[in-house]
Amino acid sequence: MAGKPTSWDLETDVVAVGSGLGAISAAIVARDLGRDVVVLEKAPKLGGVCGYGGGEVFVPNNHKMRELGIEDSDEAGRKYFEFLSAGFADPELMDTLLSNCKDAIEYMEQKAGVRWLAVEGLPDYYFPKVEGAHSGGRYLSVELFDGSTLGAMQDKTWPMTPHIPPGVLHREMYAWGGLARVTEWDYELIGKRISEDQRSFGPGMMAYFIKAAMIDREIPAYLETPVRELVTEDGSVIGVRAEREGRDFFVRARRGVVLAIGGYDHNKELALQYEAMLDWNSACPPYLDGDNIVMGGEIGAAIAAVPPTNLAMFYGYNIPGEEAEGKPLFRASWECGVPHAIRVNRKGERFCDEATYKDYQARLRSWDGQTQQMPNIPPTLIFDQNYRDRYPLGSYMPGQELPKELVETADTPRALAEKLGIDADGLERTLARFNPPAKNGEDPDFGRGSFAWSVRLVGDMSYKNPCVGPLDKPPYYGVRLVPVSVGINSHGLKTDVNGQVVHQRGHAIPGFYAVGNSAALRDLGGGYQSGSSNMRAITWGYIAGRQLAGKG
């Protein structure tokens, strides 16, 4: 931790560290309540992980559902979150989250001009299997955002993410056939929107927030200004030591500091320590170095955890030569849940419902105490020519030659298994078992295609079972998969119902707040639902902003 400097380079009321949803929400609210705010961002662009992702915000019983006449209730939403938590959530935190999320979302629409859209037809993960789950409407996304209205911030934000074709709305994506039929999307329209800088998904959502903060409210943002230490005095956080243009940059925060810089996705040492996964990789921009843990830890902040087995984490690959922000780009693999593809372990055996990442992510972590191995790691994606004729692999369309460094090919499953170093007998047995029912759209072993969310996201709706089809047309293909995190870690700073960071001795640290993925997910507990991360970032940012302004 840094001591008080002899002089400050800048003085303000609130320092927001980071520029994703959590930091910008806190900045907007604190500014609206009359406080001066400064945003410090390590990256050369604003938006954080949220500006790079899918931009879904999961809010039960939200006002956009109601406008569409979709019925829901707060009670049902709570039941669903209680189910997801599996008993690991802090009840007070969950209650605070769910009691404030609708207010936060509506505030951002009314005061900050965020044009929310309810995503119709995208069900909750566990619909219709558990009480409280909904058939569709709890997800919010945004209307297209015109990048030219960002003024000087247009160049300082990501116009698109490498993970999703740009300029597309959810309803269009589904109308065009979903991720499985990406070859049939309207690329004339997409090309036009790219040329016009019409933004969607995460980049679109963050553009609304950044316009509200940096353009409409003229909140100063300092890019390429990483915060290195918290400055404390008598146990209170009173500012930060950042680095700017090669020298120290001390910023005083009269009211406090809100840390919203994500977790440790790109810090392999911390990831190994906290997630207990080897060969950790991330789909996020390469600025998530675990600074929340390091800086918080330095001043005695408690580190808290939720079970790692049920968070959002994927397996995927890097296409050789593909890079983003100067680093290898890792893509989450959705291919395993599409017809004519499976995922197998080193024995050549299926071990999960491949279309439902909540299932495979947990089963991947299984441990065999007799062999001292994680038997399902590394997993391998297997598909056949049926698949290649219809579906892409990452950014490689059907008909396009696949990169040999990534994809093994063989005329028989046995030969493919031998190339991949997995058990050939096992793979043959697996296909002999999988294919006959798959021809009828059935998966008696793992019930693939039984989760409505998976079907909507990755299924090919032209199939009887949109997630199942046999692998019976040579040649056969295999891709070794590696862990790909999406920024949602199991460990983070322990926070209280005000969003304030808790000291190891149990008291709240004056002047220090953490929101978004910098804060441990104790409000969610042992489960996850996509869009929850963005929802909690906005909500806790909203709460922390009010607290920092003295209006909590």
Add this chain to the structure above:
Amino acid sequence: MAEAEYTTTAKLPIETIWEFVKDVDHWADFVSGYQSHEKENDNDSIWTLKGDVGVLARVLTFRVHVTEWAGPERVSFELVGLNEPMRGDGEFVMKPYRERAGERATDSSRSTPQKSRLLRFLEAMIRVFLGRGGRARRADTADAEPGPGMTQLTFRLRIDPGGPMAPMVNALMKPVMLPAAEYLANKIVSHLEAAQGAKG
């Protein structure tokens, strides 16, 4: 179709530029995102580049076939993507300044240093879309009027993506084409002028 054209002026005789560009090996150091190339013969070569469209960089492999060696004024080539569905063509065009009462030996519609509407549009696209204001610009002669002993070097490139995503790829490529053309032409001229200066 994504295309770009860039013209710069070199304080060099046309022969100097021709001697350089007539060997594709010489292009390598000045191609944006260059990774490697392999010359199969004087006319055919395989090029590996790292293409960067702002949020995503990707390794592209092309076969380049020179269709015309019309020294010292022109080199024309075609290209075909080997790992991406795209085709294209391009050329270097060299035009000397004739020392006769200010007459230029160039087609005025193409040699003017004024930027074309297309170039201005593409530059604007770069600024508004990707924030790419920077260019491999030469401060001394890039926009200078040609004079005696000088040569105008124009580099043109057209790429036509194929496959279902072609319109999207096209839109992504457009903003990065002009900086690539500028980089190549300016780097070649800077290199040759520096070498000339070292000799002189």
